[in-house]
Amino acid sequence: MNNQHPVNNQIAGGQGPTLTRTERLDRLRFNRAHANLLGRSGVGWALDAMDVGLISYVMVAVGQQWALSSTELSLVGAIGFAGMAVGASLGGLLADRFGRRQVFALTLLVYGLATGASALAGGLAVLIALRFLVGIGLGAELPVASTLVSEYAPKHIRGRVVVALEAFWALGWVMAALLGFFLVPSGDNGWRWALAFGLVPAIYAIVIRLGLPESVRFLESRGRHAEAEEAVRRFEAAGGARPHAEPDSAVAVDDQQPTPGRRATPALGTESIWSKRLRSRTIALWIIWFCINFSYYGAFIWLPQLLVDRGFPMVRSFEYTLIITIAQLPGYLVAAILIEKIGRRSTLAIFLTGSAISAAGFGLAETPTMIIVAGCALSFFNLGAWGALYAIGPEIYPTTARGKGTGAAAAFGRIASILAPLSVPVIIGFGGPVLLFGVFGVAFAIAAIAVLGVPEMRNVELEEGAPTTVGG
Template identity: 25%
Template sequence: MNRQRGLPTANVPSVPVADRQRGHALGAAMLGMLLDGYDLSIMAVVLLPLHSAWHLHATETGPLMAMALLGSLLGGLAGGVFTDRFGRRKLLFPNIFLYVIGALVSALSPDVPVLFLGRFLTGLAIGLDYPLVATIVAEYSQSANRGNRFARVNLAWYVGALLSTGVGWVLLFTGDDSWRWMLGSAVVPALALLWLRRGLPESPRWLARNGHTDAARAALARLSPESTPAELGAQLATFQGHRQSWRVLLRKVWLRRLLLSIFPWFCLDVVGLGIGLYFPLVLRSNGLASSNGMAAAINAVFLVISALGILYILSRLDRWGRIPLQSAGFGMMSLGLALFALCSWNGWVAGIYGGAAVYSLGVGIGPGVTVFALAVEIFPTELRASAAGLATGLSRLGAFVSALLFPILEKSWGIPLVLLVMALVSLLGMFTTLIYGVESRQKSLEDLERVDAPVATP
C-alpha cells in the first residue's frame, strides 16, 4: 500500500480498511462456529422422527449421537497440529468440503451404518475447524476486545443451534423422511462459509514466528494499514520471539495451563452436549412436551436463554475477566442441574423448567465462551492451535462418552440421578478453574507467553 507521509488525510481511509479485514476474519470464525452449532443441534430434532422411523434401540441411539463427537475428537487433534505446522489458511477450505460430503452422505443414507459414516465425517470436519477458528479469533483480534470477539463467535454457535432448531421444527411436518431434509440442510451454511473465507490473509504471528518476515509484514499491513513502517517493524519484532518445542508443555507451569484449558472444557462437553443432544427426547419421554414440535420449541427457549447470557457478558468479558465468569457459570450450571434433578423426583414441572433455565444461563455467562478463549490465549503462537486441538479433542472425548452412555444410564438410573452426576461434573469444572486459573483479559498474546510474568487472577 502506498502511503503519503506528512499528509493529514493519509490515514482517513485506512481505519475502515482495517475494520473490514478484522471483520472478515471475525465473520469467517463466526460462521464456522454457527455451522458447528447447527450440525450438533439439528441432531436433537432429527432424533425425534428418526427414532420412530427406524425404531432405534438405546444401543443404537447412543452411538449415532456419538459418531460426530468421535469425528470431532480426531479432527481436533489432527487439525491443531496441522494448523501450527502449515499455517492458518491451509485448512480453511478442505475441512468444509469434507463437511459437505458428510452432510450429503448422512441425508442419503439407506441404513444405520452409512448414517454412522456420514455423521463421523461431519464431526471430523467440525473438529478440524475448531482449533483453526479459535486461533483466528485470538490472532486477528486486538488485546482490548479479544474477549468480546470470542463472545461473538460463541454467540454464533447458539445462532446456529437456534437456526437448526427452527429449520428442524418446520421440516418435522414434511413427513417420515423429514430427518433427511434436516441433515441435508446443513449444506447451505457450509457453502456460505466457503464463500466468506475467500481472501482471508495468513496470520502475521504465524508467518513471523516461522521466519516469513516479508509475508508477515504484508499480512500485518493488511490488518493494520494505519500503522507506519516503524510501527509495523516493532510489532513484527514482538511476534517473532523464540520458537518453542512442544516439550515445553511438559514443564509444570505449562502443564497447569494445559489442565486449565482441557479439563473445564471436558466438563462442559460432558454436561452440555450430553444434555443438549437428548433434551427434546427427554421432554417427550417424560411427558413434559405433548408433541415433537413442542419438544423442539421448548429446546429452542433454553438455547435462547444461553444466548442471552452471552449477550450479557459481551461488553463485560474484557472488564471482568475469564476466570470469574467461568467459575460463576459452572456454579450456576451445577445449581440448575441439581434443582432440575430434585424437581424431577417430585414431579414439579415449574421447578424443572426453572432449573433448566438457571443451567442454561450459567452456560452462557461463563464456560460456553471462556473455555474456548482460554484454550488458545495462554499458549505460544507455534503451539497455540495444537493446544486448542488437544483441548477440543479431549473435550469431545467427554462428549462422546456422555452421548454414548446418556440414553443407557437414563434408562437404568433414571433422569434425576443422571442429572445429579452432571451437577457434580460441573462443580469439578468450577474448582479446576479456581485452582488453576490464569487470567488473560487485557493482556497481549505475547505477554501471556511469558510464563514468568504476573498472570494470576485479579
C-alpha cells in the same frame, strides 16, 4: 520477551519507537477488518453448531421411523463426537503446520459434504459412518477458528471478540432448533431435508478460503515476513491508523540479520504443552474441557428425546427445546461484557457454578413451566461458560504451540462428548432425570474448581514462542 521481528517507525523524519507487528495489532481499535474476520469466521462457527444441534432432532425422527433402541440412538449421538475428538487433535496439528485459514476452509468442506451425504443414508450403519466423517470436520474447525480470531484481536478486547465468535454457536443452535421444529416433523423425509441443508458449509468453504487473512503469528513463525507485514497493514488501513513501517520495510523484516534500530530476534522453538511451565495449565484446561463437554452434550443432545420420554408430543418437545435454546444468546452477551470487566477466570467460574445449580434444578423440574425456566437457566449459564472457555484456550499457549494446545484440549473434551450420549440411557435407568442432571451438576462444579489452575490473561499480550532451547 516478544520474539517477533520489530519494525521501525518513521515519524516526521525522525526515528520513532520500535513496535512489533503484534504490538501494532494490539494498538488498533476494533475496525471493519476485525468485523470481517469475526463475521466470516462466525458464519462458519454457526454452521458448525447447526450441524451439531440438528442431530438431536434427527435422533427423535429416525428413532421413531427406524424403530431404534435407546442404545442405537446413543450411538448416533456419540459417533459424531468420536470424529470430533480425532478432528480436534488433527486440526490443531495441521493449523500449526499449514496455517489457520487453509485448515478452516478444509474442515468446512469435509463436514459440509458428509452432512449432505447423510441425508441419503438408508440405514443405521451408513448414517453412523457418515456422522463420524462429519465429526472429523467439525472437531477440526472449532479450535482453528478461535485461534485465528484470537491472534488478530487487540489484547484489550481479545476476550470479548472471542466470546462474540462463540456467540455464533448460539445462532447456529437456534437455526438447528428452527429446522427441527419446522422441517423435521413435516413428513417421513423431513429429517433428510434438514440434513441436506448441511451442504451449505461446503459452499461457504470457498468464501472462507478467499476472504480470510492468514494468521500473522503463523506467517512469522514460518519466516513469511513480507506476507505478515501486508496483513498487518491491511488491518491498520481498515482502522485509519498510519502504517507503522515505511513501504520498503518488508524487505528489511525478511532479512534475518540484525539491522540498526532493530532488536535481534531469536529463533522460535516449539515448547511442549507438557513442559514444566505449561503443564499445570494444560491439566486444568483439559479437566474443564472434559467436564463441560460431558454435561453440555449429555443434556442438549438428548434434550428433545428426554422430553418425549416424559410424555410430551414430538412437536411440543421441539417447541420447548427451541425456547430453551434461545436463552443461549443472552448468556454469551453477559459473558462478553464480564470477561473484560472481571477477567476470564472469574467469568468462567461464575458461569460454571450457575450451570451446576441450573442442572440440578432441571433434574427436579416437573411442570412445563419449571422445565422451561430451569432449561433456559442451564442454557444461559452453560453457553456463557463456553464463550469464556474459548477465550481462555488460545491465550495460555505460545504461538508455536497454540494450535496444538487448543486442539489437544478440545480433543480430550470430545472423549467426554462421546461418553455422554452413551451414558444418558444407563444413568436414566438407574436414577431417572434427577440422577442424570445431578451428575451433570457435579461435572460443572469440578470444572469450576479447575479454573483455579488457569492463568488470568485479561489485557495481556499473546505470547509468541519459546526459544529453541526450550523442551518438553
